[in-house]
Each structure stands twice: as structure tokens, then as C-alpha cells.
Amino acid sequence: xxxxxxxxxxxxxxxxxxxxxxxxxxxxxxxxxxxxxxxxxxxxxxxxxxxxxxxxxxxxxxxxxxxxxxxxxxxxxxxxxxxxxxxxxxxxxxxxxxxxxxxxxxxxxxxxxxxxxxxxxxxxxxxxxxxxxxxxxxxxxxxxxxxxxxxxxxxxxxx
Numbered sequence: 001x002x003x004x005x006x007x008x009x010x011x012x013x014x015x016x017x018x019x020x021x022x023x024x025x026x027x028x029x030x031x032x033x034x035x036x037x038x039x040x041x042x043x044x045x046x047x048x049x050x051x052x053x054x055x056x057x058x059x060x061x062x063x064x065x066x067x068x069x070x071x072x073x074x075x076x077x078x079x080x081x082x083x084x085x086x087x088x089x090x091x092x093x094x095x096x097x098x099x100x101x102x103x104x105x106x107x108x109x110x111x112x113x114x115x116x117x118x119x120x121x122x123x124x125x126x127x128x129x130x131x132x133x134x135x136x137x138x139x140x141x142x143x144x145x146x147x148x149x150x151x152x153x154x155x156x157x158x159x
Contacts, residue, residue, distance in 0.1 A: 053104030
């Protein structure tokens with residue numbers, strides 16, 4: 001028998017309810033992590049809201065990256081035309097960004113939403129610059145990206 005204060009403790013999930021790892025009696029646990037089906041309904045809903053937010057932010061960032069940087073492959077295109085096309089793409093970006101922030105706010109603070117978006121932006125942009133623009137990803141870029149990703153830890157850590 002574990003002593004008092006030992007063993008798994010209840011975990012607050014996204015500020016909505018708690019999840020006690022002992023509740024599932026091991027069902028759904030994999031190396032200390034849980035899967036949504038093993039969680040109570042309230043926690044499962046919070047997890048889905050968080051996942052939906054991240055998916056929408058990722059789609060939004062794909063559009064944003066093309067709006068901001070896609071035209072770099074077409075430098076001979078007239079600037080006014082490129083601006084109009086970029087605005088059209090940016091409109092699509094907003095169609096995902098705004099719902100993502102509305103769905104996620106409350107479960108995440110505004111600062112947490114922003115840092116999630118920045119982390120996703122770095123990942124999307126890294127792939128975009130290598131695959132679409134055919135640029136190399138240099139070591140100092142990667143170090144800089146990891147430093148920014150460290151901000152995710154700092155923002156989400158309960159101090």
C-alpha cells in the first residue's frame with residue numbers, strides 16, 4: 001500500500017474538473033498517460049475542446065504561412081496582385097483562427113492560446129520553408145525555435 005502522499009494524484013485537466021489516474025483502475029493508462037476514453041466525461045470534453053483548438057490553429061497557420069510567405073516563389077508577380085491574393089488567403093486563415101480562439105478561451109488563457117499558436121507556427125513554418133521554399137533549416141534556427149518552445153513550458157507551468 002502506498003503511504004499517504006504517494007502514488008498518482010488527481011490531475012486538473014484544462015481547468016475543468018479533475019482526473020484521478022486511480023479512477024480508471026489502469027484502463028487506458030499507458031506509461032502514466034491516459035487516453036480520452038478512460039477519463040470522466042467532463043475531462044474528456046475538455047480534452048476534445050483542447051484538441052479541436054490545436055487542430056483549428058494548425059489549419060489556420062497553414063493558411064497564414066502561405067498568405068505571408070507563399071508569394072516569395074513568385075517575385076515577378078505584380079505586388080498589388082500578390083497583396084490581394086494574400087488577403088484572400090488570410091481571410092481563410094481567420095475563418096479557422098477566430099473559432100479556435102473562441103473554442104479554446106476559457107480552457108486556455110489568452111497567453112496560453114498565443115503561445116500554442118506560436119509553437120504551431122514554428123513547426124508549420126519550418127516544414128513550409130524546407131518543403132515549399134526549398135530553404136535549408138540551419139542549426140541556429142532550430143536552437144532559436146527550441147528556445148521559443150521553452151516558452152510553452154514557462155507559460156503552462158503552474159508556478
